Amino acid sequence: xxxxxxxxxxxxxxxxxxxxWTRRQMDSFGTGRDRISETQLRGNSQDFLRALTEALLRNxxxxxxxxxxSSMKDLLGEISRQRATQGFTPSETAVFVFxxxxxxxxxxxxxxxxxxxGFAAELWTATELLDExxxxxxxxxxxxxxxxxxxxxxxxxxxxTPVVEVWEGVLALPLIGTLDSAxxxxxxxxxxxxxxxxxxxxxIIDITxxxxxxxxxxxxxxxxxxxxxxxxADCIISGIRPxxxxxxxxxxxxxxxxxxxxxxxxxxQLALKKKNLTVAxx
Amino acid sequence: MxxxxxxxxxxxxxxxxxxxxxxQLAMTLQxxxxxxxxxxxxxxxxxxxxxxxxxxxxxxxxxxxxxxxxRVLDAExxxxxxxxxxxxxxxxxxxxxxxxxxxxxxxxxxxxxRAGNNGDSNAGRENG
Amino acid sequence: xxVVKTVELPLTRQEDVVAVRQRTRxxxxxxxLTIVDQTKIVTAASELARNTVIHGGGGKATIEIVKxxxxxxxxxxFEDCGPGIPDLERAMQDGYTSGAGLGLGLGGxxxxxxxxxxxxxxxxxTRVTIARWKA
Numbered sequence: 001x002x003x004x005x006x007x008x009x010x011x012x013x014x015x016x017x018x019x020x021w022t023r024r025q026m027d028s029f030g031t032g033r034d035r036i037s038e039t040q041l042r043g044n045s046q047d048f049l050r051a052l053t054e055a056l057l058r059n060x061x062x063x064x065x066x067x068x069x070s071s072m073k074d075l076l077g078e079i080s081r082q083r084a085t086q087g088f089t090p091s092e093t094a095v096f097v098f099x100x101x102x103x104x105x106x107x108x109x110x111x112x113x114x115x116x117x118g119f120a121a122e123l124w125t126a127t128e129l130l131d132e133x134x135x136x137x138x139x140x141x142x143x144x145x146x147x148x149x150x151x152x153x154x155x156x157x158x159x160x161t162p163v164v165e166v167w168e169g170v171l172a173l174p175l176i177g178t179l180d181s182a183x184x185x186x187x188x189x190x191x192x193x194x195x196x197x198x199x200x201x202x203x204i205i206d207i208t209x210x211x212x213x214x215x216x217x218x219x220x221x222x223x224x225x226x227x228x229x230x231x232x233a234d235c236i237i238s239g240i241r242p243x244x245x246x247x248x249x250x251x252x253x254x255x256x257x258x259x260x261x262x263x264x265x266x267x268x269q270l271a272l273k274k275k276n277l278t279v280a281x282x
Numbered sequence: 283m284x285x286x287x288x289x290x291x292x293x294x295x296x297x298x299x300x301x302x303x304x305x306q307l308a309m310t311l312q313x314x315x316x317x318x319x320x321x322x323x324x325x326x327x328x329x330x331x332x333x334x335x336x337x338x339x340x341x342x343x344x345x346x347x348x349x350x351x352x353r354v355l356d357a358e359x360x361x362x363x364x365x366x367x368x369x370x371x372x373x374x375x376x377x378x379x380x381x382x383x384x385x386x387x388x389x390x391x392x393x394x395x396r397a398g399n400n401g402d403s404n405a406g407r408e409n410g
Numbered sequence: 411x412x413v414v415k416t417v418e419l420p421l422t423r424q425e426d427v428v429a430v431r432q433r434t435r436x437x438x439x440x441x442x443l444t445i446v447d448q449t450k451i452v453t454a455a456s457e458l459a460r461n462t463v464i465h466g467g468g469g470k471a472t473i474e475i476v477k478x479x480x481x482x483x484x485x486x487x488f489e490d491c492g493p494g495i496p497d498l499e500r501a502m503q504d505g506y507t508s509g510a511g512l513g514l515g516l517g518g519x520x521x522x523x524x525x526x527x528x529x530x531x532x533x534x535x536t537r538v539t540i541a542r543w544k545a
Contacts, residue, residue, distance in 0.1 A: 189446060192366035201388055226378040227369035232362060232385035304424040305460070336449060338456040349441055367449040369418060375453060375518040376504050410420060 004193045006108075006126060007056035010049060013107045020103040021045055028095045029180060035086050044079055044096065059214050061131045064136055076133065080140035084148060097134040101127070114210030161187045163194040170271045174263070176209030184220035191224060194232045203228055204267040218253040219261045225258050234259065234274070238267035283403045286311045288318050294326040294395055295319065296388070300333045308344045315348055319355045327352050327396035330388055332363025340379045349382045359383065362391040414475040414482075420433040421459055421488070421492055424470040430459040430471045434486065438447055441482045451542040458488045458538050461515055466490025466536055475542070483524070484545035488532055494532040502528075 010017065022042050034051070043142055047083070051072040060068035076097075083093045112119035166172045173185040173191050177183075192205060207213065211257075213221075225235040228249065236259040248255060272279065284307055289296040292327070295318055313326060329345065331337065338346075349359040362385045364372075372378070383390035417437065419430055433453070434455040440447040445486045462469045469490030472502040476485045504517045516538075525541040 024327060032284065072351040140321070185446075192369060196366060199390075201386055201390065223370075223373045226373045228386055230379060230389060231364045232314070232387075270404060275301060302428050304423055304428045335435070336452050336456060338442045338460075339518060340454050340456075340460060365449075367446045370446055371449045372525065374450065374521050375457075376521070377518070 004059065005052045006122065009107055009122075010053055010056075010104070011279050014049060017044055017107060018042065018049065019079070021100050024103065025096065028099055029092065035088065036070050036083075039085055045100075047075055048072075049095075050101075062121050062125070062132050064132055066115055072133070073136065076111055076137045077140045081144040082245070084141050084144040088141075090138055090141055094138050095212060097130055097137050101130055104130075159192050163190050165198055165200065165276075166204070166268060167272065167275075168267070169200045169202060169275065171195065171198065171200070171203040171204060172206060173270075174206045174209065176266075178212070179210055179217045179220060181220065184224070188220070188224045188227060188240070192227060192231060194229055194280075195228060201214050201233045202236070202271045203269060204236045204238055204264065206239040206264045206267070207244070208241070210239075212246045213216040213247060215251050215253060218248060218251065222253075222255070222258065236267040237263055238262070238264045263271070284310075285314065285408055286315060287388065290318075290324070293324055293399070294328055294392070295322065295324045296328045296330070298333070300331040300335070305340055305350065306340055310336050312344055312351075314350055316351050316355065319352055323344045324357050325399055327357055327359040328359045328388060328395065329359065330363050331361060331368075331389075332365065332387070334368065337364070337372055339367050340380060341374060342372060342375075345380075346379055346381055358395055359386055360385050360391040360394050363387055412477045413485075414439050414477055417473045419463045420468075420472045421474070421490075424463060427455065427456060427463060427540040429472070431456050433485065437473055437475060438524075438542075439482055441484065441544055443542065447542055447545065450522040451473055451486070451540070454522040454542075455486055456539055457515040457519045458486070458540065461538075462488045462490045462492075462500075462536075466492035468492075469535070476540070478543075479544050483541050485541040487537065487539045489535065489537045491535040494534055494536055495528075495530040496532050497532055498528060 022038065023046055025041055025045070026038060055068045055072055058068045060066055063069075064073060079096060080093055083096075105123060108122050108126060109119060112122065161173070161175070164172050164174075164239075171191070171194055173187065175187065179187070183268050194200065195203060205224065207221070210217070222239060225237070237255070238261040240260055240262060259270065261270055286299060286301070286303070286307065287299075295315065297315065299311075303311070313333060318324065319327065322396075328347065329346075329348070334341075345361055349361075352359045360383045361379075364384065383394065385394050414476050415437070417433055418504045419433060420426055421430065421461075427523055429440040431452050432444065435448060438451060455473075459471055467490060468490075468541070469488065469492070472489075474485045474487075500515050516528070519540060522542075523540040524544070525539070528536070528538045530536040
């Protein structure tokens with residue numbers, strides 16, 4: 001097939017192909033060009049041409065599943081990942097491959113001056129191949145974005161459940177955001193482990209930042225309080241807003257065995273009192 | 283016969299459970315402890331379970347029984363050192379042991395017993 | 411479901427319950443369950459193994475490391491040829507007990523696992539299967 005022929009054409013025009021392609025890419029970015037340097041772009045493009053030529057010379061065809069394309073796929077994967085993290089849009093990323101079409105087609109045309117059939121065949125081969133490579137780039141871009149989102153979710157999960165020591169032996173756990181079972185489990189474990197690590201026998205769970213408390217959330221809270229008590233620590237739940245107090249009562253959740261306070265300040269005061277401590281103005 | 287040792291410290295009894303107990307061993311401990319509370323005129327019992335990585339409903343029930351029997355014999359019981367994973371599991375199992383007083387470690391447990399001994403019943407925790 | 415490893419243990423004496431707990435723990439460690447998940451499955455195993463010994467008149471426990479898609483887990487089966495459970499629905503409720511226990515065994519074990527299945531025929535025996543998957 002025309003695969004090796006395509007490699008020849010690219011080889012013959014490499015220098016001006018590279019120049020024109022890089023320029024097109026820079027133009028396409030418009031105002032966003034400061035996110036990537038021309039040197040980096042040229043380097044990426046050069047690597048792409050090398051991988052492309054190599055695969056074509058080995059008669060790889062346009063099926064990217066073939067082993068000949070593996071180094072090309074690694075390269076496109078790397079470029080997509082880079083751009084996903086640098087904040088490029090999907091089309092700005094795909095343009096890397098698609099902007100190669102026009103420079104290449106011009107060169108193909110010049111190689112088939114009087115052979116329209118040969119030109120059409122070569123053009124078709126090139127289009128098919130570049131479309132595949134472009135699609136693969138978009139796919140990789142999406143995949144890396146998903147990885148970024150997943151990582152951020154996990155980071156947020158950890159960030160959002162800090163346990164802080166507000167007084168010797170008194171821990172505070174300010175909860176922010178929606179509580180689901182997965183998160184509550186992490187919260188529960190973090191708190192209980194901190195109780196052991198710091199030798200704390202009082203813990204304040206502040207739910208000021210929890211938008212809604214349904215039966216499930218209330219049950220999770222009660223379980224945390226019960227587990228802490230089994231270990232020898234008392235919990236105070238604070239930050240119960242009026243509407244949350246109302247829902248708790250309407251849902252029939254029994255918080256009678258749990259110490260509750262309206263604000264974190266009140267809870268801290270209670271904690272100090274339980275420790276027989278008084279704060280005095282000096 | 284296999285037995286869990288019971289130590290006497292002043293007017294308190296201290297038990298450190300370090301082996302994975304089968305049910306009969308747990309029952310023997312329960313018998314031994316109640317007998318010792320009477321013979322040693324103990325006013326408090328401290329049970330250290332920090333080495334236990336599992337507490338199932340049987341052991342949980344035994345701890346509750348010991349506390350209840352000790353109370354009848356005028357002695358306080360404090361269970362100390364429960365591991366976080368054990369506490370989470372017990373709560374999930376549906377066993378929150380409301381009749382048992384707890385403390386983080388042996389030192390805190392001792393403080394609790396001493397405070398109770400001085401007649402200050404508010405110093406303890408009785409959330410049950 | 412592919413089984414990676416199987417351990418069979420007899421359940422006739424109280425000491426056998428301890429052995430089931432310990433083997434479940436070591437296999438849980440082997441597949442990398444979190445400490446909380448280990449404790450949950452070991453506790454469930456303890457409850458069910460005791461049921462087999464006391465109410466089922468003895469039987470056996472099978473502990474397996476199983477694989478499904480890309481996840482690994484522990485699957486435990488408890489079998490006896492005892493009297494069986496006449497009213498399964500009631501037996502699953504907290505507080506229901508045929509003996510002197512707290513009646514938390516079956517319902518409690520179910521809460522500690524990801525999968526729970528029970529079959530029982532009066533006069534034939536009981537078989538409980540539980541599983542806990544690696545998160």
